[in-house]
Amino acid sequence: MSLSVVAVHQAVVESLTASGGRFELEQVTVGERLYRAYRHAPASLEEFFSNAASSFADRGLLVQEGRRYTYGELFTAARRLAGSLRDEFGVGTGDRVGIVMRNRAEYLVALFAAARIGAVAVLFNSRGTATELGAATDDVPCTVIIADKGRAERLTEGDCAAPLVVVGGHGSSGTADATDYADLVAPGRRDAAAAVVDRDAPAWVLFTSGTSGRSKGAVLTQRNVCNMITNLDYMRESARELRSRLSGVPAEVLLERTPPLVSLLVYPLFHVSGLSVMAGALLKGGHMVALRRWDPERAARDIVENKVTALSAPPLVLHDLLALPDAAGVLRGLVQIGAGGQATPVNLARRMREAAPGAAQSGGWGMTETVATVCAAAGPLADARPGAAGRTMPVMDVRAVDDAGRVLPPGTPGELQVRGVLVMQGYYGRPEATATAFDGEWYRTGDVGHVDEDGFVYVIDRLTDMVISGGENIYCAEVEKALTATDDFVEVAVFGVPDVRTGERTVAAVRPRDGLVLAPEDIRSAVGRVLADYKVPSEVVFLPDPFPRTATGKVEKAKLRAAFLADRGKRRD
Structure with a gap:
């Protein structure tokens, strides 16, 4: 059965991407290299946004806490904001506009406005501390930053040098000199004309991290982002065409039976996953239901009241929804469930299938650097290759290489490398980090896995020392740096362990200086003062003896982790 499904899917791919097909491929030159791209991808984000604005003006785009915002309302505000950014701050094509706020209507307006005038939207982590935001705004300077009140206060505390536009009021905690967002979108403000930008000009800067723990800004071009948008459309259409060919039901009939797209926006919009949800809605005139913060009970009410049909979320969210008393009733209207941010535990996938049998489960693999x-x-x-992360997209290539960089045959594990039109331009202001991240035209993902003969990718492990907890990347080196900022410890090591609810959680193993008595909460609080709360270790373990190390002096975290898990296992017994 699996072979026939894969063969049928291959026929679908060839049909959709062939000359004259809706997702026809073409060869494009980026720099000095040739890549496959979607011929009919939008030329720019502004073109894509304008098409959505004109096609769906009267439809709802966002629902939040009972308030409904239409496409027309938000895009009208965006054109005014774009004009104000140009007139008040001199923002022009290629200038950087920072955005840092919770998911809310004004976030979308700011994104649309930046694209309107050809500016680069720099999407800072809204969960960052004042210290983290200060460092990020130093690394990627902006002409102006648009922030909600809470984030504006953190930016001011972190000595951000850029002028601030504050959403939701200002004037306290050092933001008195900021500009009020409401003034910039008021009636009477001049609309900005649409800018013309090059396909390979930067569109977004999204922040990611490396093993050094220092946040880096991944520069994503107009071509990157617009091909990502078309790729979302391709994934939907190819899945529908596959179901049609397998069932014998015409694709048009399946489309007619598909309810309107209503997505629960769980991911923050500074995440590529949140931006994908947004782009998916704009493609089809769908709308999103946004939460200010994660609350399972509130989310359940929103899912039912707004007839949510699509849910893309980290395992943490799915786990919390399944724990609700009427989980099956809450989830029965879903037609699509996607788990992102990390691999979905097998038992969680089974429970989701039982609670929402009518929903197609989906999965994938990617990263900020590949949009x-x-x-x-x-x-x-997905059922045809149950262990795979997915099948390679038509505009991408994936390979596995050994430690010497030799390409490995299908099925042989090695470091996964990718190339294609979705791969970032590089890290902003970090030429050395960019050079290190690439093997020629291939981006080094830091993940270990293999690719089979049909293009299915299997992700096994990570080379990088990173924990994914609740869909958030936590780099152990960053937490260790926070711990070692004091003189309290002889040794520290941070590692991840499995967790039923969050996927993974962090544990800090510490060896205090002789005679120093510390409480776990004191240590956790010290980390929380300089890092975001989700980076604070869930548990602190005090070790009296030197940590195990390799011959080259590196801490053997695998042994620490194994000892920790064995000790916890004994305690449970």
Whole structure:
């Protein structure tokens, strides 16, 4: 059965991407290299946004806490904001506009406005501390930053040098000199004309991290982002066409039976996953239901009241929804469930299938540096290769290499490398980090896995020392740096362990200086003063003896982790 599904899917791919097909491929030159791209991808983000604005003006785009915002309302505000950014701050094509706020209507307006005038939207982590935000704004300077009140206060505390536009009031905690967002979108403000930008000009800067723990800004071009948007459309259409061919039901009939797209926006919009949800809605005139913060009970009410049909979320969210008393009733209207941010535990996937049997489960693999999806699979295609992360997208290539950089045959594990039109331009202001991240034209993902003969990618482990907890990347080196900022410890090591609810959680192993008595909460609080709360270790373990190390002096975290898990196992017994 699996071979026939894969063969049918291959026929679908060839049909959709062939000359004259809706997702026809073409060869494009980026720099001095040739890549495959979607011929009919938008030329720019502004073109994509304008098409959505004109096509769906009267439809709802966002629902939040009972308030409904239409496409027309938000895009009208965006054109005014774009004009104000140009007139008041001199923002022009290629200038950087920072955005840092919770998910809210004004976030979308700011994104649309930046694209309107050809500016680069720099999406700072809204969960960052004042210290983290200060460092990020130093690394990627902006002409102006648009922030909600809470984030504006953190930016001011972190000595951000850029002028601030504050959403939701200002004037306290050092933001008195900021500009009020409401003034910039008021009636009477001049609309900005649409800018013309080059396809390979930067569009977004999204922040990611490396093993050094220092946040880096991944520069994503107009071509990157617009091909990502078309790729989302391709994934939907290819999945529908596959179901049609397998079932014998015409694709048009399946489309007619598909309810309107209503997505629960769980991911923050500074995440590539949140931006993908947004782009998916704009493609089809769908709307999103946004939460200010994660609350399972509130989310359940929003899912039912707004007839949510699509849910893409980290395992933490799915776990919390399944724990609700009427989980099956809450989830029964879903037609699509996607788990992102990390691998979905097998038992969680089974429970989701039982609670929402009518929903097609999907999965994929990608990263900020590839504008999300490198490979994906849903429904019968996912069932055909149950251990795979997905099948490689038509505009991407994936390979596994050994330690010497030699390409490995299908099925042989090695470091996964990717190339294609979705791969970032590089890290802003970090030429050395960019050079290190690439092997020629291939981006080094830091993940270990293999690719089979049909293009299905299997992700096994990570080379990088990183923990994914609740869909958030936590780099152990960053937490260790926070711990070692004091003189309290002889040794520290941070590692991840499995967790039923969050996927993974962090544990800090510490060896205090002789005679020093510390409480776990004191240590956790010290980390929380300089890092975001989700980076604070869930548990602190005090070790009296020297940590195990390799011959080259590196701490053997695998041994620490194994000892920790064995000790916890004994305690449970």
